[in-house]
Each structure stands twice: as structure tokens, then as C-alpha cells.
Amino acid sequence: MLHIVNKSPFDANGLAGVLRVANKDGAALLLIEDGVYAAVKNGANEAALKASGIPVYVLQPDSDARGLQTRLMDGVSMVDYGGFVDLVAAHSNVQSWL
Amino acid sequence: MSDMDFEEGGAVKKFMFVNRKAPYGTIYALEGLEVVLISAAFDQDVSLAFLDDGVFQLVKGQKTDGVEMKNFSPTYRALEGYDIEKLYVERESLEARGLSEDDLLVDVQVMSAAEMGAMMTEQDVVITF
DSSP states (O other): OEEEEOSOTTTOSHHHHHHHHOOOTTOEEEEOGGGGGGGBTTOTTHHHHHHHOOOEEEEHHHHHHTTOTTOBOTTOEEEOHHHHHHHHHHSSOEEEEO | OOGGGOBTTBOOOEEEEEEOSOTTTSSHHHHHHHHHHHHGGGTOEEEEEEOGGGGGGGBTTOOOGGGTOOOOTHHHHHGGGGTOOEEEEEHHHHHHTTOOGGGBSSOOEEEOHHHHHHHHHTOSEEEEO
């Protein structure tokens, strides 16, 4: 399952929901819009993301728009809009944590 | 596709509607419920999941006269009449809000976060409100 988070984890609980509920097998996390703030380097969520074992993808246009080019944690994969589509296609289902 | 994939002219898919918002502060819960009722017309395999503040949608004793909003909580009890009988509630979300199954206005299946995650994984379509 592909989990998509579009809200800042400093303002909403979508990311917390993923980390609590997501079935790790075959899961992936895609951060878009303000959700990209979850992946800031040295941020409050970095350890939990790494510990989850879930691969993390960041939508680069959203990250770039917010000036995070050099401010993201290690271990995340950047994707463009085409990569977003590829991720959706590669998973059996998708949940948007609005 | 084989005949096995069809029932009454269309494929039956597993739809889960995930409710994560409290009932009156935003329009999400009511709109989600409307979509659930619409989905009943399509004879799909529908389930509802309640987590985070979504569990507040099912609390007994909602009384909205004072805020002049429609109390839509009785609708959850009517879902059975539309053959929507799979209501899942995440235990951790309930407990974090000081609630138990006895506080809920409809029969539900309470499950752990991990069980909820497994339930989500097996859906064809997940729609979150």
C-alpha cells in the first residue's frame, strides 16, 4: 500500500497515523505538499521515519518550492510527477491521509 | 476477464472509507457519510474504518440543537439497512480519547492498529475523509 501524506506533521496527525497503522510489508510513504516537512533533516520526525523501515519518497517540486533542497534527511528518495504516477502504479492500493 | 469477476453486471471491489475527523468541526465526516450512502447503491463490498478523531463520530448522546447543525449520528445505525455492516474502530484511537466500545452508538469491530493496517492493505480502494 502506498501512503500519501500532504499535511505538515507539525500541524496534523496524518504522518502519525501512517506510523501507527501502516502494515509495513509492501508499504511506501510519499510526502507531498506540506507533508514534505516531515522529512526535514534533524527534524522531530526523522528518527521515527527511519525506524519505521518504510521507504520514504518526497515529491521534489513541493520540496523545492519550500526551499528544502539541502535540508532533507538522508535516505529519502526524490520523485517528480512522473515518479508519483509510477509509485501509484507500483502499489496495489493507495491511501491519502488527508 | 472470467465470469467469476462479475456479479450483476459489474466487478465487486472492496471499498474502505476511512474516517479520521471529528463530526462537527469540519464537514469531512458528514460528506464522508454521504459518499458511503451513495456507495451502497453500487452493490460493492463496503467497509468503514474509524481512527484518530474519527472515533468521535460514533459517540452516543450527540445532541446538536444548541449549535443548529444536523445531528447525523443516527445515520450510522441505519447503515445496516443498506447492507453496510463492516464498521471497524481502531482500539488505540478509542483508548487515547478515553472511550470504549460501550460509548459507541452502533455495533462495531474494535481492532488494533496493526489489524487495521492489515485490513487496509487488502482493499481495492481506500477513500479517506
